[in-house]
Amino acid sequence: MQNPPIDPWLKQYNSILKESDSFYRSAARQLGVPECTLWILYTLRAEEPPVTQKRLCQMLLQPKQTINSALKSLEAEGSLTLSAGEDRRTRIITLTEKGAALARRTADQIIQAEQAAFQAMEPGEAEAFLRLYQKYVRRLNEEREKRSGGR
Numbered sequence: 001m002q003n004p005p006i007d008p009w010l011k012q013y014n015s016i017l018k019e020s021d022s023f024y025r026s027a028a029r030q031l032g033v034p035e036c037t038l039w040i041l042y043t044l045r046a047e048e049p050p051v052t053q054k055r056l057c058q059m060l061l062q063p064k065q066t067i068n069s070a071l072k073s074l075e076a077e078g079s080l081t082l083s084a085g086e087d088r089r090t091r092i093i094t095l096t097e098k099g100a101a102l103a104r105r106t107a108d109q110i111i112q113a114e115q116a117a118f119q120a121m122e123p124g125e126a127e128a129f130l131r132l133y134q135k136y137v138r139r140l141n142e143e144r145e146k147r148s149g150g151r
Contacts, residue, residue: 024110031106036062036070041099041107044080050092052085074099 028035039060044051047059057067071093074080079099082091095103118126 027110027113028106031109033102033106034070036060036066037074038106038110040067040070040074040093041095041103042110044093044095044099045103045107045111049094050085053082053091053093056093 024038025035028038031038033041039062040056043056043059047055053064053067053071056071057064060067071080071082075082077098078096079102080096081094083094084090085092121129
């Protein structure tokens with residue numbers, strides 16, 4: 001059976017995507033934290049509080065168990081607190097002083113690197129990049145929907 005033909009643009013895109021993923025994996029390793037922990041800290045630094053566990057799972061597109069395990073670990077080491085929200089099932093995540101220091105040492109470094117990368121682009125490039133990437137992802141999801149029959 002012959003492999004389907006793959007457009008060179010698609011190969012290049014996938015290579016870039018893997019390189020981007022590798023950046024974050026390597027950064028987490030270099031910074032001495034699990035990748036999931038890095039993304040939790042990043043989100044807590046980037047989003048307006050309060051951030052709930054449910055909202056965190058939605059933003060990170062990770063299984064609830066994965067996020068819950070990482071949160072429990074961060075809570076046990078004193079980096080964050082989980083407190084009751086508006087109902088008993090809602091838990092609000094708050095960084096402690098120790099957690100804020102950890103975030104400054106880890107997530108803030110990533111945020112600063114990302115900001116520098118965008119600032120190094122020519123005027124209009126960052127906006128065009130984001131607009132086109134968003135369009136690509138939207139179309140990709142539309143194609144998935146068509147192929148799955150709306151499931």
